[in-house]
Amino acid sequence: MHQKLLIIDFGSQYTQLIARRVRELNVYCEIWPYNHLPSLDGFQAVILSGSPHSVRERNAPTVDLQAIFANGPVLGVCYGAQLIAQKSGGTVEKSATREYGRANLNDVSKKEDLFKGIKKGSQVWMSHGDTIFEIPENFKIIASTHEVKVAAFKVKKQDVYGVQFHPEVYHSEDGTKLLGNFLYKICGFTGDWTPGMFVEETVAELKNTLKKDKVIMALSGGVDSTVAASLISKAIGKNLHCIFVDNGLLRKGEFESVLHSYKDFGLNVKGVDAKARFMKALKGVSDPEKKRKIIGGLFIEIFDEESKKIKDAKWLGQGTIYPDVIESVSVKGPSATIKSHHNVGGLPAKMKLKVVEPLRTLFKDEVRRVGRSMGIGEDFIGRHPFPGPGLAIRILGDITPEKAAILQEADFIYINALKKHGLYDEVWQAGAIFLPVQSVGVMGDERTYENAICLRAVTSTDGMTADWSRLPYDFLAQVSNEIINKVKGVNRVVFDISSKPPATIEWE
Numbered sequence: 139m140h141q142k143l144l145i146i147d148f149g150s151q152y153t154q155l156i157a158r159r160v161r162e163l164n165v166y167c168e169i170w171p172y173n174h175l176p177s178l179d180g181f182q183a184v185i186l187s188g189s190p191h192s193v194r195e196r197n198a199p200t201v202d203l204q205a206i207f208a209n210g211p212v213l214g215v216c217y218g219a220q221l222i223a224q225k226s227g228g229t230v231e232k233s234a235t236r237e238y239g240r241a242n243l244n245d246v247s248k249k250e251d252l253f254k255g256i257k258k259g260s261q262v263w264m265s266h267g268d269t270i271f272e273i274p275e276n277f278k279i280i281a282s283t284h285e286v287k288v289a290a291f292k293v294k295k296q297d298v299y300g301v302q303f304h305p306e307v308y309h310s311e312d313g314t315k316l317l318g319n320f321l322y323k324i325c326g327f328t329g330d331w332t333p334g335m336f337v338e339e340t341v342a343e344l345k346n347t348l349k350k351d352k353v354i355m356a357l358s359g360g361v362d363s364t365v366a367a368s369l370i371s372k373a374i375g376k377n378l379h380c381i382f383v384d385n386g387l388l389r390k391g392e393f394e395s396v397l398h399s400y401k402d403f404g405l406n407v408k409g410v411d412a413k414a415r416f417m418k419a420l421k422g423v424s425d426p427e428k429k430r431k432i433i434g435g436l437f438i439e440i441f442d443e444e445s446k447k448i449k450d451a452k453w454l455g456q457g458t459i460y461p462d463v464i465e466s467v468s469v470k471g472p473s474a475t476i477k478s479h480h481n482v483g484g485l486p487a488k489m490k491l492k493v494v495e496p497l498r499t500l501f502k503d504e505v506r507r508v509g510r511s512m513g514i515g516e517d518f519i520g521r522h523p524f525p526g527p528g529l530a531i532r533i534l535g536d537i538t539p540e541k542a543a544i545l546q547e548a549d550f551i552y553i554n555a556l557k558k559h560g561l562y563d564e565v566w567q568a569g570a571i572f573l574p575v576q577s578v579g580v581m582g583d584e585r586t587y588e589n590a591i592c593l594r595a596v597t598s599t600d601g602m603t604a605d606w607s608r609l610p611y612d613f614l615a616q617v618s619n620e621i622i623n624k625v626k627g628v629n630r631v632v633f634d635i636s637s638k639p640p641a642t643i644e645w646e
């Protein structure tokens with residue numbers, strides 16, 4: 139088994155970022171909310187996260203620090219540092235000066251392992267309303283900024299550290315170095331968490347759990363379900379039965395090409411052509427939520443029919459990833475952040491199957507690393523997110539096969555152009571939208587009255603917030619020309635320049 143670190147979450151917006159940095163340094167870690175802690179057994183070290191709370195509040199979140207100190211090295215970040223200082227006899231008060239944004243370490247104890255290789259002047263990111271005012275006798279200050287005297291401290295003769303800045307955020311320029319120093323020099327981690335190691339361990343575990351059982355799984359063409367299925371397939375081969383449904387609302391040519399790739403990976407997959415059923419069920423429906431319900435419901439129906447053909451299936455494979463898992467046991471409670479659009483939600487209960495989720499400990503970027511290490515091509519790994527209901531929520535208003543065909547053609551031109559111009563990877567998600575308006579145009583000598591297509595492209599890290607991509611004008615001009623010239627039924631192309639919030643990425 140590999141080594142592991144525990145991150146105790148006090149609700150900071152940056153907690154997941156700490157975990158990602160730690161994992162990038164090849165150390166396995168788990169995030170647990172302070173009020174749902176697991177046993178410390180097996181965790182070599184602990185990081186205490188930041189928090190929107192203040193240690194000065196009457197019921198401020200806290201943990202049994204003595205037990206945590208006795209377990210191994212500890213690093214407190216921001217609130218975590220303030221909690222350590224306060225509980226050890228120091229004082230924490232409201233900051234008198236601005237302690238938000240960029241600052242520079244103007245005093246650094248280079249002799250300290252935590253700051254090895256970090257120079258005086260290094261930029262750090264501060265974000266706190268409280269500050270450590272006095273430290274206990276057995277503490278020493280090991281870094282300061284102009285404004286913040288106790289930017290970092292160490293408990294003498296113990297491997298307990300606190301930093302009042304956020305090493306995990308990108309603006310802390312030596313943040314990764316500091317975390318690496320903590321993990322390698324102080325905790326003695328060896329960096330044994332690698333994609334290859336993950337594949338090896340997971341496949342062994344899956345073999346052990348699934349034995350000769352049959353697993354069924356729906357594939358979506360996305361990176362998560364593909365990597366999850368590849369792992370299960372590596373463990374149990376043909377006992378994994380995958381189903382890939384064509385709902386007629388995928389991108390142009392996607393069903394055929396993705397099915398082909400799945401077969402190339404050696405997956406036991408069945409393609410189900412259900413285009414006509416989806417079109418029929420969606421006929422005349424223009425309310426977005428109704429569209430989602432119909433598509434979700436029909437998908438479950440088809441999956442149910444197909445899985446009945448597979449005798450004695452015991453398990454349902456799913457591509458759930460770590461952010462979904464953390465969200466359901468977060469400090470804020472299970473209900474706060476659960477996504478309303480979960481593609482195959484409801485399936486396991488209905489089908490009385492046990493669920494197997496080999497990616498439930500991984501972040502998205504780790505899923506990609508694992509996928510690459512298994513030889514899955516960049517066309518899968520780097521693919522933009524695509525919504526479960528597909529083009530149904532990009533055709534505003536009611537859906538017809540003609541509109542779907544027009545949108546597929548326009549989208550195909552747009553996405554291929556992004557790839558050809560090297561812009562695809564700079565954009566987080568892109569797609570064309572079929573607008574429910576017609577407008578006047580001229581083509582040759584004739585007046586036209588035809589459809590408008592909108593192009594959407596956004597940059598984002600997780601889809602929760604997004605900004606519109608500043609695509610070059612010349613590129614947009616070329617794509618617009620090509621769409622209007624080649625796609626019959628379109629005489630106008632517009633570009634969406636709205637960020638999220640207040641707009642959303644999808645139009646419906």
Ligand code: XMP
Pocket residue numbers: 430479480481523524525526527567601602638641642643644645646
């Ligand atoms: P919004 O439009 O909410 O989208 O800004 C955020 C991300 O979620 C995707 N999305 C969906 N995915 N089923 C899905 O599987 C849905 O009903 C759905 N609606 C939005 C969207 O494509 C973007 O990546």
